[in-house]
Amino acid sequence: MVSEATNTLKKSVFWDWMTTVDHKKIAILYLLAGTLFFLKAGLMAVIFRIQLIAPEMEFISGQTFNEFITMHGTLMLFLAVTPIFFAFMNFVVPLQIGARDVAFPFVNALGFWLFFLGGLLLSLSWFFGGAPDAGWTSYVPLASREFGGVGIDFYVLGLQISGFGTLVSGINFIVTIINMRAPGMTMMRLPLFCWTTLLTSILIVFAFTPLAAGLALLMLDRIFDAQFFIPGEGGNVVIWQHIFWIFGHPEVYILVLPAFGMISEVIPAFSKKRLFGYTSMVFAVLIIAFLSFMVWMHHMFTVGIGPIANSIFAISTMTIAVPTGIKIFNWLFTMWGGKLTFNTAMIFAASFVPTFVLGGVTGVMLAMAPVDHLYHDTYFVVAHFHYIIVGGIVLGIFAALFYWYPKMFGHKLNETLGMIMFWLFYIGFHLTFFIQHILGLVGMPRRVYTYLEGQGMDTMNFISTIGAFLMAVAVIILIINIVYSALKSEPVTVDDPWDARTLEWATHTPVPEYNFAQTPQVRSLDPVFYEKIHGNGKMKPAEPLDDIHMPSGSILPFFISLGLFIAGFGFISFHLDLFISPYVLIAIGGIVTFGSMGLRSMQTDHGYHISKETVEEMEKELS
Amino acid sequence: MAENLDQSFEESSMSNEEKRKINREQRIQIIAFAFMIGITILAFLAVGSEQLPGVFTIPFILFLAFVQLILQLYYFMHLKDKDHGWPNSFMISGLVLAAPMVVSLILLIGIVKY
Numbered sequence: 001m002v003s004e005a006t007n008t009l010k011k012s013v014f015w016d017w018m019t020t021v022d023h024k025k026i027a028i029l030y031l032l033a034g035t036l037f038f039l040k041a042g043l044m045a046v047i048f049r050i051q052l053i054a055p056e057m058e059f060i061s062g063q064t065f066n067e068f069i070t071m072h073g074t075l076m077l078f079l080a081v082t083p084i085f086f087a088f089m090n091f092v093v094p095l096q097i098g099a100r101d102v103a104f105p106f107v108n109a110l111g112f113w114l115f116f117l118g119g120l121l122l123s124l125s126w127f128f129g130g131a132p133d134a135g136w137t138s139y140v141p142l143a144s145r146e147f148g149g150v151g152i153d154f155y156v157l158g159l160q161i162s163g164f165g166t167l168v169s170g171i172n173f174i175v176t177i178i179n180m181r182a183p184g185m186t187m188m189r190l191p192l193f194c195w196t197t198l199l200t201s202i203l204i205v206f207a208f209t210p211l212a213a214g215l216a217l218l219m220l221d222r223i224f225d226a227q228f229f230i231p232g233e234g235g236n237v238v239i240w241q242h243i244f245w246i247f248g249h250p251e252v253y254i255l256v257l258p259a260f261g262m263i264s265e266v267i268p269a270f271s272k273k274r275l276f277g278y279t280s281m282v283f284a285v286l287i288i289a290f291l292s293f294m295v296w297m298h299h300m301f302t303v304g305i306g307p308i309a310n311s312i313f314a315i316s317t318m319t320i321a322v323p324t325g326i327k328i329f330n331w332l333f334t335m336w337g338g339k340l341t342f343n344t345a346m347i348f349a350a351s352f353v354p355t356f357v358l359g360g361v362t363g364v365m366l367a368m369a370p371v372d373h374l375y376h377d378t379y380f381v382v383a384h385f386h387y388i389i390v391g392g393i394v395l396g397i398f399a400a401l402f403y404w405y406p407k408m409f410g411h412k413l414n415e416t417l418g419m420i421m422f423w424l425f426y427i428g429f430h431l432t433f434f435i436q437h438i439l440g441l442v443g444m445p446r447r448v449y450t451y452l453e454g455q456g457m458d459t460m461n462f463i464s465t466i467g468a469f470l471m472a473v474a475v476i477i478l479i480i481n482i483v484y485s486a487l488k489s490e491p492v493t494v495d496d497p498w499d500a501r502t503l504e505w506a507t508h509t510p511v512p513e514y515n516f517a518q519t520p521q522v523r524s525l526d527p528v529f530y531e532k533i534h535g536n537g538k539m540k541p542a543e544p545l546d547d548i549h550m551p552s553g554s555i556l557p558f559f560i561s562l563g564l565f566i567a568g569f570g571f572i573s574f575h576l577d578l579f580i581s582p583y584v585l586i587a588i589g590g591i592v593t594f595g596s597m598g599l600r601s602m603q604t605d606h607g608y609h610i611s612k613e614t615v616e617e618m619e620k621e622l623s
Numbered sequence: 624m625a626e627n628l629d630q631s632f633e634e635s636s637m638s639n640e641e642k643r644k645i646n647r648e649q650r651i652q653i654i655a656f657a658f659m660i661g662i663t664i665l666a667f668l669a670v671g672s673e674q675l676p677g678v679f680t681i682p683f684i685l686f687l688a689f690v691q692l693i694l695q696l697y698y699f700m701h702l703k704d705k706d707h708g709w710p711n712s713f714m715i716s717g718l719v720l721a722a723p724m725v726v727s728l729i730l731l732i733g734i735v736k737y
């Protein structure tokens with residue numbers, strides 16, 4: 001944990017965390033909140049897998065099933081995986097580029113609170129007439145005011161608010177990486193995790209804006225009687241699908257690029273080699289990021305756009321496989337001939353590669369427009385994206401967790417428990433999802449809450465559910481591991497417990513509030529490794545030791561977000577029978593939000609300084 | 624250090640060279656502004672006069688809009704200046720990415736098939 005010893009200002013613990021603008025603490029807030037949503041969404045998955053364990057089960061009703069799959073998808077993508085990525089980006093990126101914090105610490109805190117309160121708003125739906133039930137894609141007309149219940153309003157406003165949070169964090173990361181690099185840290189010396197963070201943030205800026213527009217249109221349709229998506233009144237439902245997938249396909253790359261970056265950090269560290277083909281890796285992610293905007297129609301092959309449009313998008317989709325293939329080979333060549341250490345982090349990272357390939361192969365299969373008419377809306381698609389999301393992204397997250405845990409919390413996770421978890425998770429994952437390819441091919445439709453006996457689906461569904469149980473057990477073991485390690489594990493006192501290569505390992509453990517007492521001078525790609533070979537193992541400073549300027553904490557990000565939360569609830573309550581008028585809620589929310597913004601603009605706050613003596617004292621204590 | 628940040632300076636610390644640059648910049652801004660008002664009036668006239676055929680007016684005002692956009696971005700938002708490589712590349716990639724989206728939202732909404 002970023003221990004109290006690393007704080008120079010004394011505050012109560014609660015107030016400290018509510019007002020923090022320190023990127024390392026915001027990272028931990030993101031990690032906690034993301035994990036909570038991850039557990040919630042995972043629990044739902046286990047429950048609806050139980051519903052599917054046998055034909056014609058009546059464990060949960062069809063309505064509950066629909067609510068669960070919708071919330072599962074929405075939570076996992078927007079409120080679990082993205083925040084967990086933001087946790088690692090927040091913690092690692094400033095350290096990797098040699099900065100004292102992100103470019104806009106206040107905005108960083110604002111991003112977190114917007115995400116968290118938006119997620120909370122979405123979750124409130126359980127207590128007000130049921131969760132959204134139109135799938136994470138929320139297609140109209142199913143989600144229109146005529147057919148969709150009040151749950152959809154929670155979906156629209158909850159995602160709108162948490163989407164703002166994601167958007168401002170994305171902007172913050174772009175500015176940080178472009179402007180805050182230490183001397184010598186040129187773009188082509190950026191670690192790959194920073195590159196993928198930069199590109200993910202760019203994708204967020206370009207993709208979350210169409211989503212915000214689409215959600216706003218849906219909100220107008222549902223709450224203010226507009227007719228953008230109502231065919232009878234001159235609207236068009238296909239527009240929603242376009243807008244959603246213009247956002248949606250870049251979104252899947254928003255999710256996978258950071259995982260690429262994590263793998264590209266872990267594999268070189270435990271192969272004791274520099275990343276093979278660094279330059280081609282950078283260009284591959286650039287091309288992937290660009291192409292991801294040119295393929296959205298592959299989700300709409302069956303809508304009936306016409307053969308020419310379908311062919312163009314089929315081909316553009318397949319081209320993504322080329323840069324992806326380059327990356328796969330580069331990871332393999334990084335391991336080739338390296339001095340491999342297979343600890344938990346590395347084994348998660350290494351097993352990412354083959355499972356991701358399987359997901360990519362089914363992706364190319366799905367991209368063949370004529371055949372997609374067979375696959376579309378079956379379990380084959382479910383298997384495809386879970387191979388990428390679980391077999392790729394979640395494995396990447398686990399690798400990153402085990403790898404950066406000692407820097408974040410000051411002790412390692414237990415390796416034995418880690419290995420047990422890995423095997424349970426890996427076997428469980430393949431049991432659950434491999435068989436779903438075949439289920440899809442024999443014709444099991446996705447998003448349907450039960451199936452009939454004697455159609456050859458019983459055994460396969462049974463196996464799939466057993467696999468889901470194994471994954472659940474693996475996650476429980478991870479939690480046990482976290483608690484066990486917190487109590488039993490020896491504290492890490494060295495800066496660089498893995499003998500790794502990048503700049504974050506040049507900071508002390510625990511990382512002091514100001515990260516680097518003196519901004520380091522970067523002399524090469526993999527700067528820490530370079531100094532170990534060509535220097536004395538310590539980074540050369542780029543500036544004399546001096547007072548360090550720090551941003552002061554603020555409670556305003558919380559209140560700005562709280563106001564939007566209240567106003568969002570107000571908009572939803574047009575469809576609820578509350579004792580209080582929606583207009584009152586909207587007014588209160590508006591006043592809180594804009595009042596806090598006004599306060600922030602009026603305030604003059606230049607932050608504070610940590611004196612040179614304190615820095616020297618802390619440096620001595622930590623080394 | 625931080626306390627002084629609020630105080631304003633008594634006289635400008637800019638060199639003559641810098642002042643000349645600022646003046647020139649101001650002149651350019653005003654000229655660009657006048658020109659933009661001019662083409663806006665032109666666009667209104669083209670539509671308002673009701674004399675010109677639609678086949679001419681529509682491409683014509685779209686062209687004017689394009690010129691307007693370039694002036695906006697490069698002169699008003701300073702993309703033409705030095706050290707604007709990053710904003711430039713973001714702006715251009717935004718335009719490149721948005722173009723197919725707009726085209727497809729106009730053409731491909733499933734009524735006519737391609």
Ligand code: HEM
Pocket residue numbers: 137251252253255256298299317318320321324360361362363364366367368372375376377381384385388389
């Ligand atoms: C080689 C790269 C990829 C190709 C060629 C590809 C292709 C496709 C195609 C054609 C579909 C539509 C299937 C259908 O609905 O009939 C699809 C669905 C999907 N893909 Fe991929 N994909 C690729 C990579 C990814 C990645 C990296 C992710 C996630 C990080 C991903 C996540 C998804 C999701 C979530 C869906 C289903 C969306 C839904 O209908 O709910 N794909 N993919």
Ligand SMILES: [Cu+2]
Pocket residue numbers: 248249252295296298299
């Ligand atoms: Cu896609």
